[in-house]
Structures are given as structure tokens and as C-alpha cells.
Amino acid sequence: MQGMYLLVVDWYFILEKFLLVGLVVSLSMVVAMYATYAERKVAAFLQDRIGPNRAGIFGLLQPLADGGKLFFKEEIIPLASSKALFVLGPMLAMITALLTSAVIPWSTPLRIFDRNISLQIADINIGILYIFGVVSLGVYGIMIGGWASNNKFSLLAAIRGASQMISYELAMGLSLIALLMLTGSLQMSVIVNHQLGGGLGGLLSWHVIYQPLGFVIFFICAMAECNRTPFDLPEAENELNFGYHQEYSSMKLGFYLFAEYINMFISGVVMSTLFFGGYDLPFVNEETWNIHQNWLAIIGFCTLLGKAFFFVFVFMWIRWTIPRFRFDQLMNLGWKRLIPLALINMVITAFVILWLKK
């Protein structure tokens, strides 16, 4: 089993992985950049506006302009802050956001130079746990940044953010257990493969069919993990000014904002992978098309991207629809509704599986 021994050294393999890492990282960055654009556009459209349209055609260069602006803005580090940590915060946020993408199977393998190149950076057998591990580290970016700013609003926001993320991580994990019972593996590739080849071109074996409740919980939690409205308590403008990155400016602020969008994108990808068949194109059976493997890979990749973008869109859609929670409501939802629901879901699934096995 590949991936079982994490430290088998193969230089081509490493090169290939490095390339893939670069690709995935830049993809995430680009997607994140355009996600900021998309956010503004979606917001505008939902509010009967047009949104940015000045930079470039349809304002397509707007993200670049924003990026440029952030780069050239004055870099302010508050005097009373703890300098090293102040810098470390956004870095951590960015890194943890990017790390998640490592275990996602982006598509079927490519075939280049007679090598089957898996489009997954690391197919470790604890893929989902890895995601959870990294997500749980996401807290640090927020907390360190918020604390290092030496600003009470930042601190409050950081603590809010951290507690929110920790709380929702639980429900998130629990909601996935039922799914893991179906697949019997934590390996992402196995989970995706499990969803291939059902009826309607794979659609009927998508996990969302079997785990609708699990998906809903996961979705809500994902939203909370990304600090998206209605869970954007950490940056609730009217209470905390600007939240944990209040003291940040320039590209450090940019990192935080970027990290949020990367998170959003990755969570969309994860949701597609876990519940919506990953790179599986529904209603059709790609294998019968008899085209080159690489084309299949590209189609799969696009499918995955499409699904992810859909979720990103839904995130935005929700953001511009639903008002923000109060903090106690947020906690109540997490602890008193989602966790019990997830548990119920788990138990029911377990019984059904047992029953079916008989």
C-alpha cells in the first residue's frame, strides 16, 4: 500500500510531489484571490448591484489591484505588541490554510513520461485525521495574531474565534464518523473511490445520498471553521471593530484575508470529496468515453473545481442572507444541536449498517 510507509525516498517521486505542491498551492492562492473578487461580485448581485467592474474587464483585475495595494501599504506593527508573534500569526494562518490541501485527491492520475502521477500530494491512510489536525492548528494563527496585537478587541476576537473553532471541530468530527463507517477507511482516495461507479454515473453512490444529515452538519461546521457569516463572530465589525486582525495592515492583513478564502475553497473541496463524489462527474460514465487518461484527469479536476466553486458560492450566498449569531446562540447551536444530531446520525448509521450486515 502506497503511503503506508511515509518515508520511502524516491527522487522522482519527490520532484513530482514538489511540483504538485507548487501547483496546488498556487491554485489555492489564485482561487483565493478570485474568491475575494467573487465574494464582492456575489454580494453585489445579491443586492442588485454590479460589484467591482473598473479594474480590467468586468473588474477581473480587481484582486491584483487589491493585492498590489496591500503590498504597498504601510506596514504597521504596534509598539506594545510582541513582534515575533505578531509576524508569526498571519504566517500560521496562511500555512495551516494551505496545508489542508495536501491530502485531497484532485483527480484521477495523470500519465506523463510513463509515470502514473497521482494528483494527490500525500495519500496517507489517516487523511481525514490529517485534515482535522491541520484545521485544529488553524486556531493558532488567529489566537497568536489576536494576542500579539496587544489590543483588547483583537484578543476578544481571537478567543471567540478559537473557542468557536474548537467547538465546531467536535461536531464536524462526529458528523464524519458516520461517513467513515460507510467507507471503512480514513484515506481520502478510498473515500472518493467508494463514491465512484454508482447509478446515474456515480451519483447514487455519493455519500450525500446516504449521509444527508451528516453533510448538513459538516457544512455548517465548515462554515464556522472558516469564520464565515453567520459564524463570523471573531470579526464582528460592530462589536469588535475588525476582530483579531484589527491591528494588522499591509500584506499581513492580506494573509489573514487570504487564509480565510483559501479555507473556504479547501472546505468546498473537502466537502465535494467527502460527500459529493470528489472528481466524479455525475450522470455520465467517463470510463466508457475511451479518451486519454489525461483528459479524464482534467475533466475530473474541473468537476471537482466546479463542485468546490459551487460550495464557495453557497458560502457567499449564505453570508449575504443570514444575519450573524449571537455568541451564546453560536455555542448553543454547536454544543446542543449539532453534536447531539451528529451523535444521533452516527448511532442510526451504525444500526443500519449492522442491520444490513445481517
Added chain:
Amino acid sequence: MNVTQILFWFLSVLALFGALMVVTSKNPVHSVLWLIATFFSISGHYILLNAQFLAIVNIIVYAGAIMVLFLFVIMLMNLNKTTEPKKNRWLKLAGGVAGGCLLLVFIAALKSSEITQQTAEVKTGDIGLIKNLGRELFSTYVVPFEISSILFLSAMVGAVVIGKKE
């Protein structure tokens, strides 16, 4: 010196350095962060020993949950360098000497222990994989596993009793 050894030494040095910094840092937040670094290097060791499950659980549980709580508490209390109480220099010295002596005693005692010749297998062996661990945990160790739920319940009740404001 192959890759494994390099990794081992690197992780060991990082772990020890992190641990030392935990103890010596004036600022509690720095201590926490160094401790997290130490945990990471220990997780690295687990990966080296091919205990993947423990490696990731170590990160999720310790780094992801426990240390966040620590950070929480420290931040809420607004502890920093200035609030760190000064301990008597001699007490510090005594503590250090005691710990050092303990270390020496341990090393002296264990240097010629009964298992000196043996090695821990690195990179191979599949007992650390989640599949095997899970099977063992839910067959042989299912009773302790269930018992640990009592522990959690009591911790939960306790945290509520203690933590809630009257």
C-alpha cells in the same frame, strides 16, 4: 548518517530545545508556543516510528485542543512577563540541580539496562496504523475504552461545576 538518523537528531534537538525553552521562557505565551513546537517534534518522532495514528492524534489532541486551552487561559488572565512571579534564585538553582541529579541517576541506572542491545524499528512495522490500533482498541481494549468515558463524564461534570459562575 542516513535520512532517518538526520531526522531523528533534528527532531530530538528540537524537542529538547523546545522543552528547555518552555521551562526558561519568561512569557507564558512563549512557553506555550515552545511546548507546541516540542509536541510537533514528538509527533515527528512518532511518524519516524511509523505510529501514524498517534502522531496525528498527538497533534489534534495536544496541539489542537489542549494547548489551545492553555493559550486561552493565559490570554484571558493576561499573563505576561511582568506578571510572572519571581522565584527565589536559590530555589531555582536547587530545582535545577535536583532535576539534573535525577537525570544523571536515571541515565546511570538505565545505561546498562536489560534492553540496551535492542532497537526500536523505525519506518516499518504496521502496528501503529489506525486499522490495527483500532481493531485492538475495540476488541481487547474495549473495556478500558468504555471506562475512559466515565473519566470524561466526570471531567465534564467537573469542568461545569468548577467553571460555571455562581
Added chain:
Amino acid sequence: MNALILSAVLGVIMMFSGVMLKQKSAVRNIAITGLFLLLVVNILEMSGMSFFRINTAGMMHFDRFSLLFNCIVFFSTFVYLLLSARDIEKTGNYYAEYFTLIFFILCGVILVSSFQSLLILFLGIEIISIPLYILTGSDKKNLKSNEASLKYFLLGAFSTGLMLMGIALIYGSVGSFSTAQINMTEKPGALMIAGMILLLFSMSFKVSAAPFHFWTPDVYDGAPTVFTSFMATIVKVAAFIAFIRLFGEAFGNLQPQWQIWIALITAATLFIGNITAVFQQSVKRMLAYSSIAQAGFMLLSLYAMNADAKEGLLLYSAAYSLATIGIFAVLIKMNDYTFDGFNGLAKYQPLLAATTTIFLLSLAGIPLTAGFISKFYMLKAAVATGRHLWLVIFAVLMAAVSVYYYFRVIQAMYFKEGQPGIITTSPVFKYTLVVLAALIIILGIFPNLLLNWYYF
């Protein structure tokens, strides 16, 4: 197994009863009934009626010793609740939770009394400790309680760390956590010995044996008195059972290596506990030190580690727990915890004074009380080893010292003038005290009533 599962379930029931039921008395009654059930179920298991057949993979073994010990513990807790349940409710708002925690602690006690694997020992000790940290700190507004809790917690966690290191080293040497496997070691190596010493230290800490006792007086003093009562009795004897099982079953073959250590620890514990108790001004603190002193006596069983020792420990745990629970129950009712606070109690509350006297006599080891016969068994076990007789003589001298501080209370109650402030007590309380005192005397005359359970 019966009791383990039932007490866990009861814990959960108590948890919810706090939410569902509005009346305090209902919660209390559920707890008391639950304990009674627990006792019944355990006795049933002793007579061979096991409701659950769960394969523990050799990690637990419910033999007569552990079952009988559990019976003692349940009975003591039952009495404890009868006497002090109302006072538990006065400690804070979360009375149902306190009962919950007590039931969980009982789970831990069951674990440590029947473990066959170090894993279960570890879990058991933690299940005991964690609720105790909370109970210690349950008087949240009281600084002393807070500090006691923190101190207990930090030191407890530290000793857990030591214990884990010990377990790890032993695992390295043996390759198993099973006590039987560990005991099969022919020639102990350095790892084994180091691990054993670490375990010895941490267990000594848990039973508050000198020189690891320093937390005890502060914690016992700081904790709300109701819970001090529980900690000083049931929990302490449970730790002893764990100790004796661990060193009997896992390190039985290494007895020559550790016996002298235990002897020294015993002597130190006896000395420090008794001598320091003499200088206390508060009865509560005195009882804390006396618990250390009594721990010294119980350590004799560990030192001896023979059949007598096991019987003796059973007796001792019963005698010590019951008497101490009784004294604490009375102490809780007092307004003033100093010795002078007891002045003239006999005049105003002759019944309380009389029963307290019996409890104190029992603790001091005066014949006709259970305390004597249990001390007797301990001495007997120690003498039976035929070695280190100085320890026995020392123990006896220390027992004589203990008379000094126990009798100070009696003197205060009977021979000194004063008007003790005392909270009114219910008839049930008084009847329970009388029954308890009678029980102590009956046990003192016919210890076989208890010990017969061990053999048949």
C-alpha cells in the same frame, strides 16, 4: 462488574436528576437508594450472581478480595451519605453533580481494587483523582478550598506523571502491562527497578505516605469538610488497595527489593503523621494528620504482604473508614473546628459525644473497637514477616502517641466546660451514628463477621 456498570449508570442518573428534579431531598434519596442498590448488587456478585459477562481480556479480575473490599467501600459510602448527604447539598449549587462525582469515584475504586493490568490501574486512579480535584475545590468562594484544589491537582498530576514513567519503564522491560506478566520477571533489570521505584513514589503520594504526604493536610483542611471525610476515608483506603494489589501481584517476586523501602516509608509516615498531629489546634487538621498516621499503619500491610496483611487491610479499611466518617459527620455539625470547639459537648449532646468517643477510641486502637482489631491484624502481619521488628515496636509507640491527640477531643468533650456551637441534627443522623458506633464495637469483638466473607 455488576457494581462497576451500575455505579457508572447511577452517576449518569444523578447527573440528570439534578436537572430533572427540583427537590433536593429527591436527589439525595436517589443517591442513597442507588448506593444501597450498589451494595446489594455487589453482594450478589459475591455470591456468584453476575449480571454481566464481559470479557475484560484479563485486565480485571473480580476476586473475593476486591469484591469484599468494594462491599466495604459501598457500605462506608452508604453510611457517609446517610450522615452527610445534607451537608453535601450545602456545599454549593451543584449538589446532584457532587453525587455524580461520588459515584464516578466509586467506579474508580472498583477499578483499582480489581485491576490486573497497569492500564486499568492508571485509569482507575485518574477516575478517582479527577473528581476529587473538583470536590476539593467545590467551595468556590473559599480561597482555602481553591488553593487546596489547585495544590492537589498540581501535585496529583505530577505524581501521575511519575507513575506513567514508571509504567513505561516497566513496559520497556517486560513488554506487557499485565501484572501477572510483570510478576514473572526472573531477574529484574535496571528498567524494572527504576519503574518500580517510580511507581512506589507515586503510589506513596496517592496514599499520602511520608515523605510524599505534604499535600495531605493542606488539601484535607482546605476541602469542604464533607468531602474531606470522603477523601480521607474511602478514597484513601482505595488507594491502599491499589497499592497492595500492585505490589503484591506485580512486584510480589521483588519483595526483597522493596520491603526495606516500604519499611522506611512506613516508619517515616507514622512518625510524621503522629508527631505533627500532636501539635494541631484544629480538629480537622488533626484528623488530616491522623489520616497520615493511619496510612502509616496501613502501610504495614504492604510491608508484610501476606495473608494476614490482606485480611488486616480489609478490616482496617472498614474500621478506619467507618470511624473517620463518623467523626467527620459530627465535625461538620460543629461551628468551631478547634479542639476548644468541642468543649462540653458531652453535656449538651451526650449522644454525639458518646458516639464520637467510640469512633475516637477506635481510631486510637483501644480494644473492643474495630480499630484495635485492625491495628492488631496489621501488627500481626508485620510480626509474621519475622523481620524488621523495630518497625513494629515503633508503630506501637506511635500508636501510643496517637492516643494523645485523639484523647484531646475526648477530654474536651467530657472534662472541659464550654458551650459548643452545634448545628441541629436530625434523628436519622443520630440513629445512624449509634448504629455506626455499635457496628464498630461489634466488629471489634467479632472481626470474623467481616472476614468470613473473605473466605466463603
Added chain:
Amino acid sequence: MPINYYIFLSIALFCIGIVGVLTRRNAIIIFMCIELMMNAVNLLLVAFSKMHHATNGATNASAGIDGQIFVFFIMVVAAAEVSVGLAIIVMMYRNIHSVDVNFLNRLKH
């Protein structure tokens, strides 16, 4: 890797933890040092587990797995302990606005 390396590494970490417990006065840092000690134990247990698997793996495929399971339980316990411990520390902080363990000495009087 020779098992001795792991033993010494763990012991060193463990002793650093002990030194921390002995020398620091901040309750939280003491607590952290205790966590460090536990992690040292975890590392040692995993190393031992792999050692036993190396020696006995041929005859028993799951030899040494109990060591890792034990680590799992240690983590479980550590998590529970932390929740309670921090609650206690916070409770004390609420009352005395300090986490200095030397405050605890007042109990002696």
C-alpha cells in the same frame, strides 16, 4: 534506532519537565511541564512498543501494540485532566488574581 537513544531522549524531556515543575511558580507553566512529562512518557512508550514489535513481531503480529494503546489512553486522560485543571486554575485566578503557587502556602497557617 537503538532503544537507548529513545530512553535517554524521553528521560531528558521528563527531567526537564520535572525541573520546570520544581522551579516555576506559575501554576499554568507547572501544569505545562507536567504535560511535557506525560509526552516524554508517551514517546518512550511508543519507542518501547516498536522495540517489542521488532523483537516479537515475527511470532506475534500485534506484539507491542498495547504500548501504543496505552499512549492513546494517556492522551485521553491528559485531555480530561487539562479541562479540570484549567478550570481550577481559572477559578483560583478569579479569586486571587494570581496563579502564583506560592500563594498556596497560606494554607499552612
Added chain:
Amino acid sequence: MQLTQRAKQVDRRPMTQLEKLYLWNIAKGMWITISHLFKRKVTIQYPEQKRTFSKVFRGVQILNRDEEGRERCTACGLCAVACPAEAITMEAAERQPGEEHLYKEEKYAAKYEINMLRCIFCGYCEEACPKDAIYLSQTFAQANYDRKGFIYKKEDLLIPNPKEDPDAYQRAVGERVTKPLSS
């Protein structure tokens, strides 16, 4: 008591468990927002595209000139009197010989200031003016960086000279002025 038909009665009944889940309401909200996605956008691309003013729009004041380009204002002060916000101040001066091509009457405003921060664009000045010297145009008040800039001097207010710059004059006059400027 229902005063208008638009007021909606609020339902004060406690919500049922089902309602507390807000599922239906969320769905409704989502539907509302998504439906707006496909609605016509109301945005006006401002600098390129402008909204037409209504006929009665009252913009920034303008000091008028007659056909010959002479200032009409005689500094009678009626506008200042009429101004409810007391935004107008002026100083009169006598026309010197040789200035006839500048001022229509013998008296003129040497200084004429309107504090645009105070002006409420009510148009009373226009109504008060007997000489049709002041009227409210259809231009906006401009943005400025400091408060001083909002005190419009005579130079800011005067309409371009119809003789020298008839186009600008025409633009400034706008469509609103219906009555003939000459009298």
C-alpha cells in the same frame, strides 16, 4: 389601531420547536437573496451615466448676470434676511465710474459669501431676490478637503460671463430657469 394599510401585524405567539429551527425562514431568506441575483441591476455608472434631475431640483446657488455679463446683485441683503439658515453674508460697495460694464446697478456686492455647510437649499433666497440675481442651479455642491472651502465666495458663485464664454454660461443656466433672465 391600524392607521395605514401597510402596517403589518406582528405575530407574538411563542415559536414552536419546528419554527425554532428556522429552517423555513432560512430557506425563504435564501430564496429571496438568490432571486435578486437575477434581477436587473439598479446601478448607474455615475460619471459616465447620470441620472436626470427633476424639474424642481435645487442645487448650488448661482449669482446671475444679465445678457451683457453684468452682475445683477445690488447687495440689497433681502436674500440674507430670507435665509433661514443664515448662510449668506455680503458687503455692499458703490459702483465707481468705469465699472458700468461690470455691475448693472450703482450698488453691488463687493463680497458675497454663502456658507454651504449651513445652506439647506430651500430656495428662499431665490424667491426673495428682487433682481433675479440669485437662483439655485442644478449642479451639486462639490466635495472639499477643508471647511473653509465650503464657504463659497463670490467668485465661486458667479455664473460664467455669457459674452466671453456663452457655452459655459448656457450649461450653468441649465434647464431649470424657465423665466427669462432679462427683465
Added chain:
Amino acid sequence: MIPVLLILVPLLTGLTSFFLKNERTVRSWALFASLVTLAVSLLGLTLLKDQQYLFFQAEWMASLNSSFSVRLDGMGQILCLLNAVAFPLIFISTWRSNYPKANNFFALMLLAQAGMMGVFLAMDALLFYFFWELALIPAYFLCSQWGGPKRIQVTFKFFIYTFVGSLLMLVGILYIYFHTKDTSFDIASFYKASLTAKEQTWLFWLLFIAFAIKMPIFPFHTWQPDTYEQSPTATTMVLSGVMVKMGVFGVLRWLLPVLPDASWAWGDSVSTMAVAGMIYASLIAIRQDDLKRLVAYSSIAHIGLMCLTIFSVNNIGMQGVMIQMFNHGINIIGLWIVIELIERQFGTRKISELGGLAQKAPAMAILFVVIALANIALPLTNAFVGEFLMFTGIFTSTVTKYNIWFTVLAGLCIILAAIYTLNLIRKVFYGNTVELTVNTSDIKLNEKLALGIIVVLIFWAGIYSQPFLDVTKNVSTDVTNSILDKPEINKYLRK
């Protein structure tokens, strides 16, 4: 059944006394109970003539090889008789003393009696230990509750002393227990225990210290005068009349036969201590002004003599000790009764403050003089028999080289005793009345009765002591033979 009754009657009546409220009822009840005990004891005496001993055994702690076995033999009988006689006397003589919470007082008195009975009867080491402590607890409460102003500290000292001793004894008992052939607490097994000389040595001291504290033997006596002084007189009577005999008895029954080698080897040391104590106590007694303390010190001297005699291991002497135990008990109770009377009437015990009582209270004077003379062992009185036998025993002792020295020194103490006793009589009863004693009234009927009985007993035992000798003959032979017949000792004996 007789031995059990001897214990049960006072025990049960004592327990019931706790629940009686009326003071008179309690008094009568206690007196009745003590009389019943006396009757049972006398019955035992008559029965004992036919049998060698009366025995009762019941299962108790089978797992420990310990049983509830009590046996009434000669030595036990004489002490039980003393115990049974003493209490009615005490109750009668203190009929008029006022005790607050009388029910508790009498209950504890009876419980103490039961405990002491048990000690004298127990044939099982564990049981012996049980009763040994059981006798102590009521005494502690009696002294602490109803005693003098310094009672609490003093009694506590007494208690701790005795408790330490008895705990040491417990260790000794346990050790012997593990070295008996059948690991049993039975006295027969104890007698046959196999112990090396070294073990015996320190076991001897473990046990002897317990007994020495109780007797008390110099230098373990320091608790005694204080306690006697501070206790209520009724309790002092119990302590000095009966309880100190527990120590002597313990040596006779549990020390000499169990550890013969050590007893022999250390006999001289113990004897020296005893003699030293006797002289010391006598000298101090001469200097005493307080009546109670004087009697207390004289008691030390008497007990020292008994101890000395025991360790000279001689058949005659041993019998003398047994008789003297009874006699001393009777005599000293008589002395206490009078002191109690004096104290109650004048509120003082100072010899220097009293005088001329004989003029005002002739009956008291006569009775007291008789008792006092008995106490210094004048011929025709009971103590003469005992002391004569004891001196003979010491003098003819075969186990010690210093028998003559011991005899001379002990004889010296008799002279000293005469000095202080006669001095006491002269100062208190004769001479002129002082201010305090002008209005002395004579003794009442109950006191007359008690003192009369004592005087009768004094003369009876002094003139016709054969029944006592008969009873104790066998036992004393057994005790001495347990040492003298040992071959390894026998060869060292002075022939």
C-alpha cells in the same frame, strides 16, 4: 459457668447502669450487683475446693486460634475474690459521697470491675490483652471526670503510660504467638513456646515494662502518686486495691512461666529496681504531708516487695505474694476509706493541718489504727502472714546470689513503713485537736460497716490464713516450677 458469670454480672449491670436516672437507684443497683458478684465469687471458692479449676471456653476468633477461654484457678480466685470484696466495700463506704452523673460513675466502676475480672480469668493472651485495656478505659474516665483539679493531665499521663506499656505487651504477645507451636493465643501454647534466649530477653522487657508500669515498679511509677492524689477516692481504691494487682498478676501468670529463662536471667536486675523503688518510696513517704500521697508511696513500697519476692522465685515466697495481694488490697482500701472520710469532713488531706481526731471520733481512730498496723504487718494481722512468707521466700531464694542483701534492704523498708505509719497515726489521731478538727463527728453506720468488715477480714486472715494458703498452693508451685524445673536453669541454682 462461674468464671463467665464473674465477668458478665458486673459487665451487664454496669451497662444497664448507664440508663438508670435516679441516683439512689443507681447506688443500690451497683451495690446489689457487686454483692451478686461477691456471692458468685464465694460460690466459686467453694466449688474450687473440689476441682482444681473451673473452666469455660467458647469459640471466638477461630481464624486467629484465639478463643474466649476463662479459667478460675487458685491465683485467679484469690484476686477475683479481692475484686469481688473490694467493690461492695467501696460502694458501702462511699454511700454518702456525692457524684454528679452518678449513673455514669457507677456504670464505669462496674465496667472496670468486669475488666479486671477478665484480666484475672483470661486464659488466652488476646483475651487477656482485651480485658487489660478494658479495665483501663473506665478507670481513665472515672479519674478524668470525677477527680481533682489537675485530673485531666494527670489521668492522661496515667493513661498514656499504661497504654504504651500495654501496646508493647501486645507486640510481645504477637511475637510469642508466632513462635508457639500451633500459632495459638492459648496460655498453654504460650507456656510451650520455643524462644531463643535472645528473643526471650527483649520479649521479657516488652512484657515486663507493661506490668511494671501497672504495678508500678521504680522507675515506671511516676504516674502513680499523682493519679492517686487526683482521682476520686472510690477510684483510687479500685486503682490501688485491685488494679495494681493486675501487674503483679501479669508477671505471675504471663511472664514467669512464658519466659522463664529471661525471667531468671534478669531477675536480679528487676529485684534491684524493686528494692531501690521500695527504699525510695519509703523515704519519700516519710517526708509526705499529704495523706493520699503518703499512702500512695507506701503502696509502691509494698508492691516493690511483692515484685522482689516474685523474682526470687521461691515456693513459699510466691504463696506469700498471692496472699499479700489480697491482704494489701483489703488494707489499703481501709486506709482510703478513712482518708476519704477525713477529706470529706475537713476538706483537707494535709497531715500538718489535722490532729486529735481520736478524741472526737474514737471509732474511726480505733478502726484506722488497726488497719494501719495491719498495713505495717504487725503480727496477728493479715499482712503479717504474707510478709512473713515473702521474707522467708526472699531469704531462701535459690535463684539469686544477693538474697541476704535483698532481705536486709526490704526489712529496712518495713522499719521505714512503721515510722511513717505511726507518725501518721500520732499526728492525725492523737495529740490535741486543732481548729479544724474541733467539731469532728464520728463515722456513720455505713462507714462503720465497711471498716468493720475490713477489720474482721484483717484478723481472720491474720489468724486463720490456711484457706488462702490451700487455694494458692498448687498455683504457686506451678509458677515456681516453671522456672526452677527447667534443666538449663536448674544447674545454675544455688543448692
